[in-house]
Amino acid sequence: MFHTSLNKLLGIRYPIIQGALGGSTRPVSDATLVSCVSNAGGLGILAIWNQSNSRILKEIDRVRVLTDKPFGVNVAAIHSSYDFSKKVKVLAEAGIRIVTTGRGDPNIPAISILKDHGIKVLPVVATARQAMSVEKKGADAVVASGCEAGGHVGMITTLTLVPQVVDAVEIPVVAAGGIGDARGFVAALALGACGIQMGTRFVATRESILPLPLKEKILRASADDTVVTTMRTGWPTRALKSRFTEEWDKLNKRGASPRELRDFRRMVLKKVREDIEEDTIGAGQVCGMLNDLKSAKDIICEIIESACTIISGLEKTKSNNEL
Amino acid sequence: MFHTSLNKLLGIRYPIIQGALGGSTRPVSDATLVSCVSNAGGLGILAIWNQSNSRILKEIDRVRVLTDKPFGVNVAAIHSSYDFSKKVKVLAEAGIRIVTTGRGDPNIPAISILKDHGIKVLPVVATARQAMSVEKKGADAVVASGCEAGGHVGMITTLTLVPQVVDAVEIPVVAAGGIGDARGFVAALALGACGIQMGTRFVATRESILPLPLKEKILRASADDTVVTTMRTGWPTRALKSRFTEEWDKLNKRGASPRELRDFRRMVLKKVREDIEEDTIGAGQVCGMLNDLKSAKDIICEIIESACTIISGLEKTKSNNEL
Numbered sequence: 001m002f003h004t005s006l007n008k009l010l011g012i013r014y015p016i017i018q019g020a021l022g023g024s025t026r027p028v029s030d031a032t033l034v035s036c037v038s039n040a041g042g043l044g045i046l047a048i049w050n051q052s053n054s055r056i057l058k059e060i061d062r063v064r065v066l067t068d069k070p071f072g073v074n075v076a077a078i079h080s081s082y083d084f085s086k087k088v089k090v091l092a093e094a095g096i097r098i099v100t101t102g103r104g105d106p107n108i109p110a111i112s113i114l115k116d117h118g119i120k121v122l123p124v125v126a127t128a129r130q131a132m133s134v135e136k137k138g139a140d141a142v143v144a145s146g147c148e149a150g151g152h153v154g155m156i157t158t159l160t161l162v163p164q165v166v167d168a169v170e171i172p173v174v175a176a177g178g179i180g181d182a183r184g185f186v187a188a189l190a191l192g193a194c195g196i197q198m199g200t201r202f203v204a205t206r207e208s209i210l211p212l213p214l215k216e217k218i219l220r221a222s223a224d225d226t227v228v229t230t231m232r233t234g235w236p237t238r239a240l241k242s243r244f245t246e247e248w249d250k251l252n253k254r255g256a257s258p259r260e261l262r263d264f265r266r267m268v269l270k271k272v273r274e275d276i277e278e279d280t281i282g283a284g285q286v287c288g289m290l291n292d293l294k295s296a297k298d299i300i301c302e303i304i305e306s307a308c309t310i311i312s313g314l315e316k317t318k319s320n321n322e323l
Numbered sequence: 324m325f326h327t328s329l330n331k332l333l334g335i336r337y338p339i340i341q342g343a344l345g346g347s348t349r350p351v352s353d354a355t356l357v358s359c360v361s362n363a364g365g366l367g368i369l370a371i372w373n374q375s376n377s378r379i380l381k382e383i384d385r386v387r388v389l390t391d392k393p394f395g396v397n398v399a400a401i402h403s404s405y406d407f408s409k410k411v412k413v414l415a416e417a418g419i420r421i422v423t424t425g426r427g428d429p430n431i432p433a434i435s436i437l438k439d440h441g442i443k444v445l446p447v448v449a450t451a452r453q454a455m456s457v458e459k460k461g462a463d464a465v466v467a468s469g470c471e472a473g474g475h476v477g478m479i480t481t482l483t484l485v486p487q488v489v490d491a492v493e494i495p496v497v498a499a500g501g502i503g504d505a506r507g508f509v510a511a512l513a514l515g516a517c518g519i520q521m522g523t524r525f526v527a528t529r530e531s532i533l534p535l536p537l538k539e540k541i542l543r544a545s546a547d548d549t550v551v552t553t554m555r556t557g558w559p560t561r562a563l564k565s566r567f568t569e570e571w572d573k574l575n576k577r578g579a580s581p582r583e584l585r586d587f588r589r590m591v592l593k594k595v596r597e598d599i600e601e602d603t604i605g606a607g608q609v610c611g612m613l614n615d616l617k618s619a620k621d622i623i624c625e626i627i628e629s630a631c632t633i634i635s636g637l638e639k640t641k642s643n644n645e646l
Contacts, residue, residue, distance in 0.1 A: 003643040127547055128611065148480040156546045157471040157480040159501040159510065160608040164546055167612060178482040187482065187510035189640060190633055223479045223487055224450055285483040288451065289490060310513055311641050314634045317512060320326040 001304060005172040006195035009120065009141060010098060011070045013041030015195025016185075016300055017122075017143070017174060018202045020047040020074030020100060022151065024232075024272045024279050027051075028208050029074075031059050033296065035066030036207045040297040044071045045100055053090050060094050072098035072122075075110055076152075084110045092117035100143060102152075106130050111137040124176070126154025126161070128168040135169045142169065143197050146177030150200045150284035153177075153228060153238050159191070166192035180286040182306030186314075198299075200284040206295045213277050215293060223288030231265060232280060240287070242280045244268045324627060328495040329518035332443065332464055333421060334393045336364030338518025339508075339623055340445075340466070341525045342499060343370040343397030343423060345474065347555075347595045347602050350374075351531050352397075354382050356619065358389030359530045363620040367394040368423055376413050383417050395421035395445075398433055399475075407433045415440035423466060425475075429453050434460040447499070449477025449484070451491040458492045465492065466520050469500030473523045473607035476500075476551060476561050482514070489515035503609040505629030509637075521622075523607040529618045536600050538616060546611030554588060555603060563610070565603045567591045 006015040018037040021028035027047035034044030046063065048056045056073075063071055073096050075087055088110065091099065098120045101107040106123035108130075114121045115138040123134040124143045131142045144165040146158025156164075158177040166173050175188035176197035188196045203210055204218045217240060227241045231248040239245060251264060272279045294302075329338040341360040344351035350370035357367030369386065371379045379396075386394055396419050398410055411433065414422065421443045424430040429446035431453075437444045438461040446457040447466040454465045467488040469481025479487075481500040489496050498511035499520035511519045526533055527541045540563060550564045554571040562568060574587060595602045617625075 001642065001644060002640055003645045004640060008645075128545070146480065146482065148483050156608055156611075157469065157482065157501055159469065159480065159482045159507060160471050160546050160611065163504070163506050164611045178480055181486070183486050183514045184482060186513035186637065189637055190509035190513055191506045222451070223483050285479055288479075288483065288487045308641055311634070311637045314509065314512055315638060317325055317327060318631055318634050319324065321324060322326045322331075 002307065004194040006141065006174060009172060010043050010072075012038075012043050014300060014304055015174075016042035016303065017072075017100075017195065017197040018042060018044050018296070019143075019149075019151070019176060019197045019199035020045045020076070021199055021203055021208070022047055022049055022282060023210070024269065025276065026209070028203055028210050030209055031062035031066060032209065033202060033205065033207050034071050035063050036205075036296040037202065037300070038063075038067045038069035038071045040300040041069075042296075042300050043098070046071065046073045048073055048087075049076055056090060057094055060096065070098060072096070072100055074100045075114075076102055076107060084113050088113045088117055088119070092119060098122070100124060106134045106142075108133060108137060111139055122174065125165065127156060128161070128164040131165040131169045131173070135171050139171060141172040141174060141194075143174040143176050144193070145197070147228075148238070148285040149177030150203070150226070150238050150287075151282040152233070152235050159187075162188065162191040162193050178284060178286050180289055182303045182310055184286070185303050186307050186310045199282075200286050201290060201299060202296060203281070203283065204287075204290055204293060205299065206293055210281070211276050214279060214281050217281060218283050218287050219290055219293065221283065221287040223285040226283055226285055226287065229280075231268065232282070237282060238284055239280045239282045242278075244271075244278075244280050325630065327517040329464065329497060332495060333366050333395075335361075335366050337623060337627055338497075339365035339626065340395075340423075340497060340518065340520040341365060341367050341619070342466075342472075342474070342520045342522035343368045343399070344522055344526055344531075345370050345372055345605065346533070347592065348599065349532070351526055351533050353532055354385035354389060355532065356525060356528065356530050357394050358386050359528075359619040360525065360623070361386075361390045361392035361394045363623040364392075365619075365623050366421070369394065369396045371396055371410075372399055379413060380417055383419065393421060395419070395423055397423045398437075399425055399430060407436050411436045411440055411442070415442060421445070423447060429457045429465075431456060431460060434462055445497065448488065450479060451484070451487040454488040454492045454496070458494050462494060464495040464497060464517075466497040466499050467516070468520070470551075471561070471608040472500030473526070473549070473561050473610075474605040475556070475558055482510075485511065485514040485516050501607060501609050503612055505626045505633055507609070508626050509630050509633045522605075523609050524613060524622060525619060526604070526606065527610075527613055527616060528622065529616055533604070534599050537602060537604050540604060541606050541610050542613055542616065544606065544610040546608040549606055549608055549610065552603075554591065555605070560605060561607055562603045562605045565601075567594075567601075567603055
């Protein structure tokens with residue numbers, strides 16, 4: 001069921017990818033979450049940002065203990081000093097076959113390095129222009145990520161971005177941003193995508209390492225409780241509003257100096273280290289429709305089952321001639 | 324085909340509404356465009372913002388000469404002095420049976436006044452909370468309008484807003500914002516909407532009164548050529564970027580006084596009166612996928628036809644077990 005070009009490309013059962021998930025202290029998409037998603041028939045993606053090579057290799061080994069299914073790794077440059085060539089070599093030697101690049105922007109230089117190592121590359125893009133440019137560089141598919149996504153974001157919404165990317169490239173297009181259930185999954189397929197990537201939905205799972213009170217914040221939040229802030233990484237990032245994002249916003253509005261901003265960010269990170277519940281959580285506007293803590297497996301199974309019902313409903317609506 | 328609760332509510336053939344369209348000098352959704360949409364089986368909506376009663380009545384008469392199909396009127400308060408009760412009385416006496424309220428916000432006080440006159444009311448909402456509140460006031464359906472829409476906008480994207488509104492209310496939900504073809508139409512139905520409202524797509528039609536060079540600007544634009552600005556009406560409005568929106572942005576960033584802003588806005592309006600091609604055009608992110616000038620009828624026919632093909636494709640994808 002729901003076998004598309006994405007399943008074929010990645011060797012997975014269902015065309016559902018778990019987006020790479022960061023965190024202030026350690027990545028949320030660790031070996032546990034990744035293996036649960038892959039075992040359920042989707043594609044788990046490890047986030048390895050800013051981690052040491054030994055830590056990365058250890059985490060990859062841990063995934064392999066937990067699943068024999070395909071999984072991927074995300075490479076994204078948070079700092080400008082990030083050396084893609086070295087990182088990619090480590091991944092290639094560890095036998096990684098699938099990589100997503102970028103978060104909100106596609107990290108174009110990384111693509112040809114990855115392709116040189118025979119790795120399948122799925123860059124995350126925020127515009128149709130970026131999609132065309134990564135296709136030229138040899139990308140195997142693109143993840144078209146709308147501005148409603150959690151984490152790093154562009155400016156264009158998923159509903160308008162996906163068909164524009166589908167029209168612009170020949171490679172398979174994965175829809176990301178604002179998808180949390182079967183309705184979003186079927187909508188994505190209708191827009192021409194060959195599958196979906198979900199982030200926020202997988203953050204609020206039983207298996208994710210996010211502390212329970214923070215998961216509950218996501219489940220309680222409304223769609224208008226998120227904000228795009230540069231506080232977390234220096235790049236536009238969608239997160240739940242917090243007292244820190246509000247203060248950050250005020251600082252920017254009154255034209256604070258780079259030094260003031262840096263000091264504020266350090267203070268926030270210190271507070272978070274002392275009390276993890278103070279953390280500003282990356283989350284998309286989809287949070288307004290998430291209410292239950294579920295397992296990654298249940299999320300995937302429910303999407304596939306309900307998608308069948310939705311598509312049968314569309315067939316009925318199509319044929320309804322009642323007046 | 325595609326008969327939903329919306330067709331039944333409004334007495335229309337296809338569940339497609341043309342959103343009310345303003346303009347700096349006169350409304351784009353005038354009798355010509357409205358009647359073409361209604362004649363093609365959709366629901367045309369007259370924009371009457373800030374027009375005199377005699378002008379409104381003349382335009383309503385003109386619609387009735389051009390079509391015997393249902394059509395609606397949009398009431399939205401641009402100025403705070405707007406008197407809903409008086410305006411609604413005029414509409415009721417003119418036999419108007421369908422009204423949409425608000426643009427980006429639902430104009431809640433107008434709803435009970437309209438209901439008192441036995442008019443069917445479809446408020447435009449930007450959050451699930453607004454949807455619940457207008458349902459309580461007696462709204463017959465809601466138009467859930469995402470932030471990618473042209474014109475007045477909220478903060479939440481269509482893909483995340485629609486399912487959240489569907490979960491929050493019992494009345495029918497129309498999806499608006501970012502929809503321009505059959506892909507968006509089927510996606511909206513998959514999200515639980517009973518139909519769609521399109522604005523930008525109908526601005527760039529053969530029938531719309533917008534001067535051809537401005538229509539061509541929309542057809543040439545990319546999704547990232549739009550910007551949310553308060554320049555046009557004082558409220559957040561999505562429009563094509565122009566030299567004026569850029570200057571307005573700069574003025575705001577350097578903390579210009581209300582007087583400076585007012586003077587700038589007056590200067591812009593004067594320039595536009597002298598040369599209509601200088602106008603800043605309200606347009607949504609969907610502009611990136613619009614390429615052809617079409618008639619309203621062709622747009623509606625193509626959506627219905629292609630939607631059938633897309634739904635058959637979804638059925639096939641659903642059943643595809645290939646490995």
